[in-house]
Amino acid sequence: MITINPIDVLLWTLRRNEKDVVNLYDSLSPVMQVATGGSMLNFGYWTKHTADPISAQKNLCEFFGNLAELEKANIAIDVGSGLSSPAIFWRNCFDKLNLYCVNINLKQLRFSGQQNNIEFINSTSTKLPFADNSVDRVLALESSQHFKPFKNFIFESKRILKKSGILALALPVTRSNNSIRNLGILKFTWSSEHYNVSMIKRLVISSGFTINEELLIGNQVYVPLSDYYVKNRDFLKKSITQRYPDFVEKILFKSILKMKKASEEKIIDYLILKCKL
Numbered sequence: 001m002i003t004i005n006p007i008d009v010l011l012w013t014l015r016r017n018e019k020d021v022v023n024l025y026d027s028l029s030p031v032m033q034v035a036t037g038g039s040m041l042n043f044g045y046w047t048k049h050t051a052d053p054i055s056a057q058k059n060l061c062e063f064f065g066n067l068a069e070l071e072k073a074n075i076a077i078d079v080g081s082g083l084s085s086p087a088i089f090w091r092n093c094f095d096k097l098n099l100y101c102v103n104i105n106l107k108q109l110r111f112s113g114q115q116n117n118i119e120f121i122n123s124t125s126t127k128l129p130f131a132d133n134s135v136d137r138v139l140a141l142e143s144s145q146h147f148k149p150f151k152n153f154i155f156e157s158k159r160i161l162k163k164s165g166i167l168a169l170a171l172p173v174t175r176s177n178n179s180i181r182n183l184g185i186l187k188f189t190w191s192s193e194h195y196n197v198s199m200i201k202r203l204v205i206s207s208g209f210t211i212n213e214e215l216l217i218g219n220q221v222y223v224p225l226s227d228y229y230v231k232n233r234d235f236l237k238k239s240i241t242q243r244y245p246d247f248v249e250k251i252l253f254k255s256i257l258k259m260k261k262a263s264e265e266k267i268i269d270y271l272i273l274k275c276k277l
Contacts, residue, residue: 005117005148005269011165011204014234017158018104018124020245020270021236022095027169029108030243031244031252032247034050034055034198034236034239034243035229035236035239035240036053036054036057036238037052037053037054038053038057038085038171039085039111039112040054040057040058040061040082040083040086040089040233041082041084041085041142042057042060042061042086042141042142042170043056043057043060043064043142043172043221043222043225043270044056044057044059044060044221044225045059045060045217045220045221046056046059046086046190046220046221046224046225047220048112050088050224051234052228053225053228054218056224056225058089060141060142060170061086061089061090061141061238062089062093063085064086064139064140064141064168064170064272065089065090065094067168067213067272067274068137068139068166068168068274069137069166069168069197070090070093070094070097070134070137071094071095071165073136073137074096074098074136075093075100075134075135075136075137076090076097076098076099076100076101076136076137076138076139077088077099077100077104077127077128077130077133077135077137077138077139078099078100078101078137078139078140078141079101079102079128079138079140079143079144079147079153079190080099080102080103080125080140080141080142080143080144080146080147080237081103081108081109081143081172082103082108083108083112083237084108084109084111084112084115084118084120085112086141087099087115087118088112088115088118091115091116091117091118093178095117098117098119099115099117099118099119100118100120100135101119101120101121101122102117102123102125102128103120103121103122104122104124104125105124106122107205109122110167115230116170123186125140125143125144125146125147125153125156126147126148126152126153127152128156128158128160132159132160132161133159133160133161134160134162135160135161135162135165136161136162136164136165136166137161137165137167137168138160138165138166138167138168138271139168140153140167140168140169140170140171141168141170142170142171142172143171144169144171145171145172145173145192145193145195146192147193148193150195150199150200150203151203151207152195154167154204154207154209155207158207158208159181160210161277162241163277164276165276165277166210166274166275167204167207167233167273167275167276168265168272168274168275168276169200169204169271169272169273169275170190170215170268170270170271170272170273171195171271172190172268172269172270172271173195173196173197173199173266173268173270174194174195174196174197174267174268174269175197175216175266175268175269176262176266176267182262182267183257183262183267183268185251185254185258186255186258186259186262186264186268190255190264197269197271200271201214202272204273204275206214208277209275209277210275210276210277211273211274212275212276213272213273213274214271214272214273214274215271215272216269216271216272217269217270217272218263218268218269218270219263220260220264220270221263221270222262222263222268222270223260223263223264225256225259226256226257226259226260226263227260229253229256230256230257233253235254236249237249240252
């Protein structure tokens with residue numbers, strides 16, 4: 001049984017500095033692994049043919065990789081790489097691609113062990129250890145919602161990208177006021193920055209990028225994921241409570257219900273951007 005102090009979790013969520021984010025993921029990312037049966041830590045991209053979270057997560061990785069034109073790239077950086085499963089997925093799809101997984105969480109970097117054509121770098125997203133104009137792609141798949149100041153990450157991406165390079169982002173966002181009245185329990189359990197769509201686009205454009213593609217796919221992320229959890233809650237609850245106290249699953253369930261409602265009411269969404277210099 002994994003011991004979790006609710007006060008610690010609340011403080012980590014409210015402060016959300018880099019150390020807090022590491023602590024949150026070390027404590028709670030196994031919930032995602034238990035719930036999905038895999039090691040990808042994203043919400044997934046659900047289509048009418050998607051039956052389970054792992055398939056949805058692979059869909060998102062495939063869609064994101066194609067959007068970023070990884071088949072044309074030589075060097076790509078996955079910033080906030082989690083347990084490195086997306087990078088391994090892309091490497092298997094694009095065998096000529098050289099990937100660098102950048103993560104401030106050293107424990108996560110060590111999770112997958114050594115991989116061909118993948119280097120693991122323990123660093124922050126706002127000070128990327130790469131030379132100017134040296135990489136083809138900067139990827140942030142459901143990670144940049146944690147980066148702050150967000151503009152520093154965008155500036156660093158611009159610095160290290162070649163002139164022909166692509167910055168690709170996929171992240172949960174808000175579309176309206178992110179007050180506790182609108183977000184409810186998500187205000188406390190959505191353990192990242194609550195960035196607004198307009199703010200993200202404004203910072204990207206003002207930093208010198210052009211947005212070539214923009215998609216809001218929240219209706220294919222939050223609602224089907226919520227429906228899957230509700231439909232399979234008995235099984236998932238049993239699996240989660242074997243490792244975590246009961247209150248963790250109860251809070252997770254309430255958050256998932258609120259996530260669906262907030263998505264349907266267009267309070268939250270899921271933004272994907274393809275950006276070029």
